[in-house]
Amino acid sequence: MKNIKIGLIGLGRIGLIHFNNLKYQIPYAEVVMVADPRHKEQFKGVVVGTAEELINHPEIDAVVICSPTNTHADYIDLCAAARKDIFCEKPHDLSLERVITTLETVKKAGVKLMLGFNRRFDANFKKIHELVNLRKIGEPTILKITSRDPGPPPLSYLKSSGGLFMDMSIHDFDMARFIMGKEVEKVYATAAVFTSDEVAEAGDVDTAVINLTFMDGSMAVIDNSRKASYGYDQRLEIFGSNGMAQADNNKHDSHLLVDQEGSHGALPLDFFMDRYEASYRLEMMAFIEALLKGEGLPVDGHDGLEAMLIAIAAKVSVDEKRPVLLKEIRNTIRIKAL
Structure with missing residues (x-):
């Protein structure tokens, strides 16, 4: 070959x-x-x-x-x-x-164009995706995603990042579509600045809760923060008609100390380069394999576009303090079937 x-x-x-x-x-x-x-x-x-x-x-x-x-x-x-x-x-x-x-x-x-949504290739989240597809939890109705960074990036980065929703939350928007296997109809988001004056100086927010409603009425709740004092917090839970499934944080180790003061364990990993080290390798392997076999890509330009539409709707929702239908964003520009 x-x-x-x-x-x-x-x-x-x-x-x-x-x-x-x-x-x-x-x-x-x-x-x-x-x-x-x-x-x-x-x-x-x-x-x-x-x-x-x-x-x-x-x-x-x-x-x-x-x-x-x-x-x-x-x-x-x-x-x-x-x-x-x-x-x-x-x-x-x-x-x-x-x-x-x-x-x-x-x-x-x-x-071919593949977009770098590496979290789809994380072993924990991929397993949840497989369980949903196998109908192990029945019909999925509620998805909860927690995604919190250990600290905000520098001001120079914040000014060019596109904002919290386009830079950080966009991974969670893609993950919501990936796990649920459904398209988003409506977005309602609230956001504020709690962690750094530089975030406000950049005209951005650092803390947000985003509610997504899918076409069939099922829901997702995403909470984001630029600063978690205990490390890189990446968790997911999905609830369905026949059960639920969870993916917890990856930690530095799996030890558990139990004493008179309570239970104690290791903190989550420090940042995305540690937490998603394997997923970066697996996503690139998937790209190479798709080219070798002449197959379709696991993540393409359409996926990037859909995640971006959700990010734009979330920003409009915060600015205008109202729910935003994705069709409102689509109607602002000519969008063909891509």
């Missing part, structure tokens, strides 16, 4: 994770070139070039985009023109209009 030859743009935190997985952990993947202005000529034995050189390299089959968000759509368009398949970290742009035009470009070019 031939190798899929990869070019990777951006060697920040996520880019380095994907680079190391592709180079050392994933069979049938070969990193041919990387592009990052902080590196010259070679990086860990791989040739460094410009993004344009990489995209147009005749040997490269697919491009992994891990550069800043404001470059994603331009690189996707260039990859489509060069007939390169694409893996892109979310979101692929902060403008709904630009997202739709790039999805149309990708579709017209006939190339």
Whole structure:
């Protein structure tokens, strides 16, 4: 079986994770070139070039985009023109209009585009998804997702992130669609600033509760915070007509101390790079396998678009203090079947 030859743009935190997985952990993947202005000529034995050189390299089959968000759509368009398949970290742009035009470009070019919603590949959440699909809990009616970071990012990041809903909650919006297997009809969100003056300075919020109503009337409740003093809090519970299923935090270890003062155990892992280390590898493996087998992608541009629509509706809900129907957001722009 031939190798899929990869070019990777951006060697920040996520880019380095994907680079190391592709180079050392994933069979049938070969990193041919990387592009990052902080590196010259070679990086860990791989040739460094410009993004344009990489995209147009005749040997490269697919491009992994891990550069800043404001470059994603331009690189996707260039990859489509060069007939390169694409893996892109979310979101692929902060403008709904630009997202739709790039999805149309990708579709017209006939190339594959996978979005980086790595939590779908986490073993805990994937198991819950399987249990729901096997009808082990009957018809799912209530989903609860807790997602809290250990601390807010720096002001420079907050100003360019697109806000809590587009940057952080968007993973939970995708997870809600993935676990429930249903589409969202209505969004109602409340939010505030509790953790950092820099969050308010950036015009953002750091704490939110989002209620989603699906087309069949079933519901999801998502709570987000930029600061959990005890670590990276990632939990999920789904309730159905025949039972319920839960996924708890991954912790530093599984010890339990019981004494006269009570029960004591380890804290949750520190941050997403620890908590989701395996899921990053598995999502990239799924991308490579889909290219090798000529199969459909497990997460595509449509999934990214749907999560983005929910994020926009949540922001409108907070600003206007009301429930927002997703069709309101769709009606603001021409959205074709993608």
